[in-house]
Amino acid sequence: MTQSATLDTLDRRLIHALQIDGRASFSRIAGVLGAPERTVIRRYHRLRSALVVRVVGLVDSRRIGKLDWFVRIDCAPDAADAVTAALVQRSDTSWIAPLVGGTRLTCMVRTPIEGSDGGRPLFDHLLRTQGVRDVEASCVLRPVAGVGGWAGRTRALEASEQTALLDPAPEPxxxxxxxxxxxxxxxxxxxxxxxxxxxxxxxxxxxxxxxxxxxxxxxxxxxxxxxxGVLHFEVDVDPSHFGFPLEALLWLEVSPAALAEVTQALSRNTAVTFAAVTTGRASVFAMVQCRDTSALYDFLADELAALPGIGRVESALIQRRAKRAGPLLLPPVPQRPGERGPGRAQGR
Missing domain, CATH: 1.10.10 (Arc Repressor Mutant, subunit A)
Structure with a gap:
């Protein structure tokens, strides 16, 4: 999602509606938004064609016998772009981002859970890749924030409007x-x-x-x-369109006794787009979206500092997102009769 766009009130209300139910009919969404159905359809297709917004179906790895890993890769300066490009093409990767500084990148990787190897074949392959100097993988034990959508894009609808879009469903x-x-x-x-x-x-x-x-x-x-609870739908949209262009990754060393309190606080914080308890030196990983570096400082110095049990905090700024939740899409191109719709995934 590389193109710029200005989101007006109707765009934001549409995005919030899609976060509640990504497969709700346009007629139903239009009824809740109080806008003509044709207008809602045009807005959605305009945003999706510009690669600003799309709805993606995501699968809970745990419920299909797989594991999610947060992986940090240290590369030689001239290898980071090539490694990033190779990871982007894989169907088992998401949230790929080179970090500011040029030699480190991060991503989420899904691997089979069967057997004791877990993701070892992939990680061994990475370590043998030319230009890769080190790989550190932390297994996601439990997501604790952001699974139902980042709060920054879920503030546009009133409570009654949100209820009107919800279908009663049994708890997973x-x-x-x-x-x-x-x-x-x-x-x-x-x-x-x-x-x-x-x-x-x-x-x-x-x-x-x-x-x-x-x-x-x-x-x-x-x-x-x-x-x-196996399948859910997420709105894939760059938070910079909502006025939050600065994305930071945090690794928190949290004492076991404080895990519940810290993760509950992160789940309620509107700056946190995703957080999870993981294995590794840092027991909590979080993605944070801010307006600028001053806002990030305030988050670290005020909100995190007020929580108990947090020892060391490591932070890094994202240079860019090479891939988000869904497969990377190509920009739309002119089509000949009989061709499929715009924006097919790279590598497919």
Whole structure:
């Protein structure tokens, strides 16, 4: 998402509505927003065509037997761009970002959980990659903030409007094995998830073609996966469009006794776009969005300093996001008759 755009009130209300239900019909969204349906449709397609906003379908790794890792890679100065480009093409990576300084980059990686190796083959491959000097991987034990959407983009709708967009649904089961067994996960579900990662609002006919299911089966499977907590939808949008251009990564060393209090505070803080408890030297990792460096200082010196049990804090500024939650999309290009829609993923 590299193009600039100014978001007006209707854009922000539309983005908030999509965060509540990424697959809600435009007619339903228009009714809640009090805008003509054609206007809402035009706004969405304008923002998506400009690669400013898109809805992506995301899968909870734990519920399909996989692990998420936050990985820090130290590169030789002339290798960082090539390593970043290679990681961008992989289907098992997300949130790729070179850090300010030029030799370090970070990303999220998904690996199988089966066996004792975990993500070792990938990490060994990285260490053998020319120009990579060191790899540090921390396993995500539990996300604690940002899973339901960053608060910076979820302030545009009144409570009654948010309620009108919500469908009553059962709470996800606590037993992950039971949830996975109930929802089921196979090759067709993998193809479904891959297509929804490209476009969370892909139409049912397109999804039926990809999976080989009937339209009614596609609807039923999406509903079951969402109810089981396996599948959810996120709005992928650069926070700079909301006036928060500075993104920082934080690694917090937190004593076990203070983990609950610290993570609860992070989950309520509007500056935190994502946070998780992880393995490694720092037990808590967080992404923070700020208006400028002064705001980041205030967050560190005031809000974090007021929390108990935090020892060492390491911070780094992101130079740019090479990839966010979903697969990287190419800018739209003129199409010939019979070609598919704009913005296909690189490497697919």
């Amino acid at each position: 089961p606590d037993d992950l094995e039971a949830a996975r067994a109930e929802a089921g996960w196979g090759e067709a579900e993998e193809r479904l998830a891959g297509e929804l990662a490209l476009d969370g609002r892909a139409d049912i006919a397109q999804l039926a073609t990809v999976t080989g299911w009937s339209a009614s089966t596609v609807r039923r499977r999406i509903a079951a996966l969402r109810a089981a």
